[in-house]
Amino acid sequence: MSHVPQIRIPATYLRGGTSKGVFFRLQDLPAPAQQPGRARDRLLQRVIGSPDPYGKQTDGLGGATSSTSKAVIVAPASVPDHDVDYLFAQIAIDRDVVDWTGNCGNLSAAVGPFAIAQGLVPAHRVPHDGVCTVRIWQANIRKTIVAQVPMRQGQVQETGDFELDGVTFPAAEVALAFMDPAEDGDDGGALFPTGQVVDTLDVPGVGRFQATLINAGIPTVFLNAAELGWRGTELQADLNGDAIALARFETIRAHAAQRMGLIQDLSEAAQRQHTPKIAFVAPPADYTASSGQRVHARDIDLLVRALSMGQLHHAMMGTAAVAIGAAAAIPGTLVNLAAGGGTREAVRFGHPSGTLRVGAQAEQRGGQWVITQAQMSRSARVLMEGWVRVPGDSF
Template identity: 80%
Template sequence: MAFQPQIRIPATYLRGGTSKGVFFRLQDLPLAAQQPGAARDALLLRVIGSPDPYGKQIDGMGGATSSTSKAVILSPSARPGHDVDYLFGQVSIDSAFVDWSGNCGNLSAAVGPFAIANGLLPAERVPANGICTVRIWQANIGKTIVAHVPITGGQVQETGEFELDGVTFPAAEVALEFLDPADEGDGDGGGSMFPTGQVVDDLEVPGVGTLRATLINAGIPTIFVNAADIGYTGTELQDAINGDAQALARFETIRAHGAVRMGLIQDIAEAAKRQHTPKVAFVAPPASYTASSGKAVQAAEVDLLVRALSMGKLHHAMMGTAAVAIGTAAAIPGTLVNLAAGGGERQAVRFGHPSGTLRVGAEAALRGGQWQVTKALMSRSARILMEGWVRVPGDSFPK
């Protein structure tokens, strides 16, 4: 039997925020994978090392967590007022599935630096020193992200003193603006920021009960519930949730029923094919706890506590898109996030997560009886970890 040799594809492995992913320029992909479809999905699955029944992704670039099983495809943007199109794929670890239904807010921090370093912006747009503003079209959800990337000596500055809880080493700060982050009916999110028309709903979940919930489409579709209503304090770390199979099953049930209520799916059985969205998060008022790094987080340092699940597991820090949802919900009086933070109108919150704290801001206004959010803001960092080529067997995808 003849075996096809491996092919190599130009790629870069980057950390963005508290995530890592394999980045490609669209033009560098094999021709069959330059279009959405089975060939592209099969290629990315093989690059990342999925599906892996062992759950380790040993034979690929993935790191066997939702934060490290990711792929990004970038191309110059033909959309007026934008520099680059950004497409994100969340690669399932144990099944042959790539979820294109949402964005990755953490890897959004790496899009601008990658675009600059790989010639996707005209050279005259990049200053010798200062800040390069990159306007990004987030193709998964049809939204604009503006990245402010530091430049030193004509090159992206990656090292610096900016510290991000959940990332061991400091780096250069990349400020991000998520413009009009709420769903306005043109995306895949049920038609509005609050798809039920309410800032708080009673969500009936068979086997769990009726939960107070804020269902919001901002950054990424997210279901917020109160920690106390599901038996938690909001200070939990990963092991407390991820080592409890019954707890994970309950969260998945909440997620599935919340997805139906938000109009994201028609039947709970569809949730298995939409693993990336919606997210489930639980909130609580401030309390002191010890973060996963051993760092003490004092109640006085935060406005509220938030824990969120991604791809069926408690996230080790906080997804960037969920942080956008947190900042947006916190800015709107009456949501569970806002109430956990003490209520009232606010433009920013600092919340505690398993790895420490994060500050996120949002600009919200009440217009015509409806809340509108013009932007959410937060800072991340990004760094190239490796660049060159990835190799995959030549028969990994249909030609």
């Protein structure tokens, strides 16, 4: 029996927002993995430690949660007036799935700092002190993200006093603007794929539900918590041990994906776990976050709980936060109604780890709603840099 030695690949392990991922420069990947395909998928899976039937990712860098089973590939920009291309992979923990269908809003905060540190942003555009503007082409969804990265003494500033619920320690703030975050479409109604701000979903064996189906940041399905028998104050332990409830959410998600035109057959949803996201909303209420922090109804506009890769998220996915901000800005959506209705350009919502503020600007063009941009702040920090090692025959 032959034993193939391991190879090593330059990589950086970063936290971005409430997620962690392994970052690569495209040029550093082995030649077979520099192109989309099975070799790339297998390499990233081996780095992360998937698929792992034990669900622990012990033999890889993944953290056995959807927030920590991620990889990013950054390359010189392929689009004019941008600095870098950013490609995101959501890697299933226990199944042979690498999902390239969406973005990670949390890790978006780490792309700018990584690009600067790796010399991918022209030196004349990087201030010695101040803020560096990095224009990022998000290649999964073909959209622009503008990151404002703080600089100090010629280096990316990573430490600071910006606090983000769901992250233990404060860090430097990275402001993000997601430009024209709705998915592209020819009918002018891509923001709402059905053309309606509220639809009714008939899900056989589950029930009939109101839903807002929106493409902003990431395709997202918003439901009313009360219609599902939930309060909107739930923490992970309240839902993630309930196999029946999780299966119910997955069935609703599959039917919504079909309604949104993301899949043709319901069976396709199993291979498209990253999108759409599914979330439920409720009016403000007091609750205790997972950290023990008390969140008061008076301090938030609404409650939101979201699922990622079949589990209730410990905080909020960044792209789903963009969808929340976009939906809140448009009168009549379930998100907007849960926040009290009316016109608004920003909301603060309660999630399992605390609260988050997100803003969005909406306008009507030709009778259709358009989101010009959405904004939020995250933080990012390098956790480790050097090389990852994988068996040479793993891809």
